[in-house]
Each structure stands twice: as C-alpha cells, then as structure tokens.
Amino acid sequence: MSATREALVVPLIFLTVTLVGGLHPGTPTLMTAPSEFALVLACLLVGVLVRSGGLAPERLLRSTRPPLENANGAVVLVTLFAASAQVLTVLTPDSGVPLLLFDAFLLVLLANTLITAPDRDRALRSLLVIFGSAFILKFAVLASLSSLDGGRMRKVLVALFDAATLGTVSQEQLPAGSGYLAFLAIALFMIGTAALPGVTRQTKEATELQPFTGRSTDV
C-alpha cells in the first residue's frame, strides 16, 4: 500500500463518510452521532473485513514498522471503524418496529457473513448487497409509506396504514436530500473498503506455514 493511499486517501475517504453520513440538513440537529448498536455492528463489519482478508491489520500496525507508519495505520483503522458505524446508522430507521427489524436484519447478515468467512471479493459483494437492500428498504419503501406528499387519496391510505399498524411502522419524514447523502456515504465507504490493504498471497502463506514449522521443531 502506497504512503499516499495509507496516509491520505483512505482516511480522508472514511472521514468524509463519517461527515456525510452524519449530516441531517434542514433539521435542528445538523449532525447525528452513531447509535450504540451501530458501534456493535461496526465491530462485526470490521471483523468481516479482517476475516475475509479484505483488511490485513498486520499490514497497518506491526512492531517492525516505524512509529509514523504505525500512526498512519492506526488512523486508517480508527477512521474505518467510525465510517462503518456511521454508514450502519444511516441505513437504520430512526424509530419503531423498523428500527428493531433493521438492527436484527443487519446483525444476522453480518454475523452470517463473519461465520461463513468468504474471500475478499465475495465479502465486498455481500456488503454491497446488504447496504443496497437496506438503502432501498429505508429510503424507498419506508420513506414512501411515511411520506405525506401527494394527493388526498394517498394521504388517506397512509393514514389508514398508520392506524392499522398502530403508528409503529411509519417514520418521521426524511429531510430533503438525505437519500442522496446516504447513497454518497455508501459509495464512498465501498470505495474506501476496496482500497484497504488486504491479505497478500505471501502473508497468507506465511501465516499458514507458521504453525507447521513450530510443531516440527518441537518434535
């Protein structure tokens, strides 16, 4: 991984995700911090990246690297975690039953991806599908169920739906442009994730050979 990519490009991409993902323009609270559950999900997401080989932490932080390089590596890991938490918060509805279902949905999907330990490409594709489907559910399906724009008939149907579900499904109206910001955050996050230093063939072989060498010496 080049110095420019490690010290500048990747951390700036992840910080931009943290900024864009937290923005709520046109609301009293401009920036929203990630929820506590999003922090748990972010741990799983980083775990998925490490397990799949999409992220090799030993290429960012190890004792043989100079302190400055280790500092850059630590910044990459911290910003990755912050961006993960923010992206997952953006994709989660704000309240009600959808919040509970989305959190469960993301937890199960990420845990499943972590356990199956796919390779890097499959893990990235899987993340793209998870983020894409959560985006469509929140910003297309749920937003249209909660939107009061449109004709009288639509308003009546929304009110009926709200009454039938005891108000547990409909959400606060999303601020204008929030869907675009979320889309940008997801796109940047995927670019940043693809740019992370992954496991190379050499490091993989070295890791795989290490236990065997140790055992043979003991014998």
Add this chain to the structure above:
Amino acid sequence: MRDSLIRGGGLLAVGAYAAFIGWLYQAQPRTFAQVRGGLAASVGAYHVDDQSFADGVRFFRRDQFPEARAAFARADSAERDPKTQFYIAYAYYRQGWGRFYNSDALFAPGLVAVNKAIALAPGGRLTVDDPDLQMHSADELKAELERGLTRDASDFNPLRVFRKRK
C-alpha cells in the same frame, strides 16, 4: 524522505479534518454562515457587523423589536457574539412582556438566545453597560425569562398588573 513527508502531512490533514467534523458534532451549526463564523471565531477572526448592530440598537430603543432582531441577526449571522445574542434575547423579552400575561411564544426563543449568550461569554459571565436597559447581566435576563415561562400561584396575584417592564 518523501514518504515521511507524505505520512506526516497526512496525519496533520486527517487530524484537522477530524477536528472539523468533531466541531460540527459539538457546535451543531444550522447554516453555512454559522459554519463560516464558527471557523473564523476559532482563529479569532470573527467580527460583528457594526453598522447592523447599531441599526439593531436603534430599533430596539424605539420598541421596534422584530426589526431590531432582524438587524441583530444580520450583524451576528454566525450567532457567535454574546452581546448581540443578549440584545436579541432582550428584544424577545420586551416584546413578549405583558401586564396581564407574558407571551411564551416570545419568551421561549428569548431563553434560547440568552442561554446562547451565556455559553459564548468568557466564563459564562456577561454584563452589558447600556443605560437604556434595566437588566444589565445575562443572568438577570435569564431568570426573568424563566420566571415568565413558569406557571405558579403568583400568576394569579392581581397586583401583577402594577409591575413594570424591565
């Protein structure tokens, strides 16, 4: 050598960007003017528009409170100046004050403005030496606004009609 420069510069750039994002989370600005003003204030380069401030004071003394607030808002577009925020809060107080009842709709934003003034003042202490005002400190104004927003038995005291606007 070049790598070290890039890595060191990267750390600084990322640190500055992260500090900016952290400031956005903490300050919660609502407009780009507030973002600009906040950044300018952080390097000591923020100034109130003196002409608009003078207009605001003139309107305030003539009891033209909406006009005064508009001028004060123009003078302190980033809402970073404690004195201007104090005058805005005072304008809400004087407009909302009533002999029989106070207007909650005006006292509530007044309380927000005076809290902002206190938060911006060094050490939270703010006094304004204006002979036209009867409350010179932000603490007095805040207490008066809070009293106006509180419902208690003294609201039904008929002698209230003899009190004076400060």
